[in-house]
Amino acid sequence: MSRPSLLVTRKLPNAVEARLARDYDAETNAIDTILKPDDLVARAKGKDGFLVTPADRLDADLIGRLPSSIRIMASFSVGYDHIDVKAAEARGIAVTNTPDVLTDATADIALLLILGAARGAAAGMAAIREDRWKNWAPTGMLSTDVRGKRLGIIGMGRIGQAVAHRARAFGMEVHYHNRARLDAGTEHGAVFHATAEDLFAASDILSIHCASTPETRRLVNAKTIALLPKGAIVVNTARGDIVDDEALISALQAGHLRAIGLDVYANEPNIDPRYRTLENAFLLPHLGSATVETRNAMGFRALDNLDDFFAGREPRDRVRS
Known part of the structure; x- marks a missing residue:
């Protein structure tokens, strides 16, 4: 059985990327540049989902341009104001976040x-x-x-x-x-x-x-x-x-x-x-969650949500409009 295919928009902690490589067919971002909207849309082709961060502005226009294969956006954050959740729901795309761990x-x-x-x-x-x-x-x-x-x-x-x-x-x-x-x-x-x-x-x-x-x-x-x-x-x-x-x-x-x-x-x-x-x-330069332990926990929580979704279970941290 083929593994789910993901676009990971930013460089994540090594331990998180190791688990990604083990369980998913993941396109990662080794140079850690913020992807422009057109790049996000182009790279989404053939993908089943996204693992995104607050730096990615996923508004209604961008979501409307995504291929129908995209079924979930797991955000590496507790906040999700960077995602138009209503627009995602209209496309049948699940959205999750990472509460508690930070x-x-x-x-x-x-x-x-x-x-x-x-x-x-x-x-x-x-x-x-x-x-x-x-x-x-x-x-x-x-x-x-x-x-x-x-x-x-x-x-x-x-x-x-x-x-x-x-x-x-x-x-x-x-x-x-x-x-x-x-x-x-x-x-x-x-x-x-x-x-x-x-x-x-x-x-x-x-x-x-x-x-x-x-x-x-x-x-x-x-x-x-x-x-x-x-x-x-x-x-x-x-x-x-x-x-x-x-x-x-x-x-x-x-x-x-x-x-x-x-x-x-x-x-x-x-x-x-x-x-x-x-x-x-x-x-301070947005250091709120910037410890190795917390960023690892955030990544693992995002992956837990992706694991649940692709296994047919309701993700623990699904957010709704």
Whole structure:
């Protein structure tokens, strides 16, 4: 019996590609370039499915051009806003993602951003690298504690809850807004806010963990940032388009915000160049899931979904519009 044929759009960890080679007839991407839409369509010919990443924009137009042989798109990610799931369903194409396995790694990065932004790590690192640190001073490079601060979490799913767990160990008071309130056993004393606006007003530190949807895009904008207490900190490890760059940068430059910590950006990697000039911006290049252990687990989870699909079983992580 012939093995299913896959197009793998990016270079994946070695352990994942070894399993791919064992179980599938897979066309991989050794040079790791982002394939253009026409290339994706051309390479899809004769394939049974895709293993894609968030860098691949699978919109309705592209999906409509795919050959009828394509039956599944397994995404190497928990988010799937890069895929038009409704258009895929209309073509009878299953879509899966990789939840659960990147929760802890992303929560760790969120806490790193919270601490780095609060403690002025970006400015401190720049002073060392540029040889501007001449002596220790009692009032030099003062920052702020996180202990006792109100941490507002937008989106209390798996990652949001993992961040809350870590924040409590640092003495932060957890507040959150979610589509539905958690039960008392899951809240662990966190304060629920029925609206995002209420949460903004109660957050000394705001950490973003909601999905990118039409309702949440640019949720962090000039109006909502103005609700934050003066000197607040904003951290984002979710999706870049949840934040209005212009509003965030303006609030930082005006002094309404103390600092920001970002791991994701609109139009990444082509970020707003002004971010690079801000010493109170602690910036990372989308490292949320970037550990060997987590990226292997993501790849294996994507392959588990493909295994189930081609064996005639319902994939564990099938997503629907």
